[in-house]
Amino acid sequence: MVLILSPSMMCAKFSYLSSEVDSLNKANIDIYHMDVMDGRYVPNFALGPEDISTVRKNTNKKLDVHLMIENPRKYVKFFSDLGADIIYFCPDAEQQSARTIDDIHAQGKKAGIAVNTGTSFETVKELLPEVDYVLVMTVHPGFASQPFQESVIPKLRKFAEEKEKYGYILGIDGAVSRERIKALHKLGVDNFVLGTSALFGKEQSYKEIISDIRKEN
Template sequence: MSLMLSPSMMCADFSNLASQVKQLDEAGVDMYHMDVMDGKYVPNFALGPEDYRTIRKLTNKSLDAHLMIENPRNYVEFFSELGADLIYFCPDAEVQPARTIDDIHALGKKAGIAVNTGTSFAMVEELLPKIDYVLVMTVHPGFAGQPFQDFVLPKLDRFISAKKKYGYVLGIDGAVSRTKITKLHAQGVDNFILGTSALFGKEKSFAETINEIRKENE
């Protein structure tokens, strides 16, 4: 699959949100990554319903919903109605993750699993025939600005190897630098969540950065 670049909107400047979304749209990003945190499943809060509604109104591009919350199945329909095109959930947060996937598909949405640093390939392998996207966390979930966790790379290799068999889109989320994008895209990762390591808070414009990343990975 071609390179997908998905800005992590928890890293955006919300005092200038409309302008930032317009600039990101014009830069040609592929999908907006929306972290939803409840302060329970992870020790932080992020992107509540009003944030989601606002960004949905500002762009026609696809939005995901990365549900880092307890009992995510209870909120699948809610975020679908808010305009999510793809819903990720953490399988370890759900009693019956296969039913959560079915619920997402029943709503006409893409279903994804977010694989935390402490979740093994074996723990989610049986779900792979059912899902559309896999998002491997390369930092511990909950906070931006953490270092990349190299110990997850052998696990990532297993998801890369299984991708052809199961047909999912494979992404990574956490400390995604341009160097990491170039190396891991060549190995088979499709989708990169862009935060402060590669996109936000830089002197260059979003368009310059996105264009450079795409040229580096042609």
């Protein structure tokens, strides 16, 4: 089963962002995960266009943007033009989610939905035939360093059971420790967004950590 490791760049050292990207490139990560927050959909701000541009200029690897913003459909082309390969949005922030998915695909990008802790499988089921990625939030959106929400496990299991039927890549975001990766990869999760629980702020180098995670799984 595929294992995709996606560093959450909200946790990187922004004073040395180009250097951080270089180190992560050498560590052989898979996808750069860029959280975008507008202070309205979630009560916080994160990652502006200049941050996304800097990462894009310094890597040939895939880059995703997770739009935790109101009216995400209005900004699909903007973030596509910045170089995003995958665009996630939260269906509860958009009145016409199917059209948002169509707009992302029209830009030649992969479309993903981010499923918040309070959003059920049934709520987004009708969108699943159209999306390429599903990202299940395992913390409440908007802030780093939160505890893992055990209550999402039954829902995550359901998404794992249905992924072959619908053809999406399943990921999780929030408090993703190495122990969680090992357990949830076996459950059927493909893509792991890595923050301070597993990757950033550690004594080991990024290359050592990523190598160890791959060996463990």
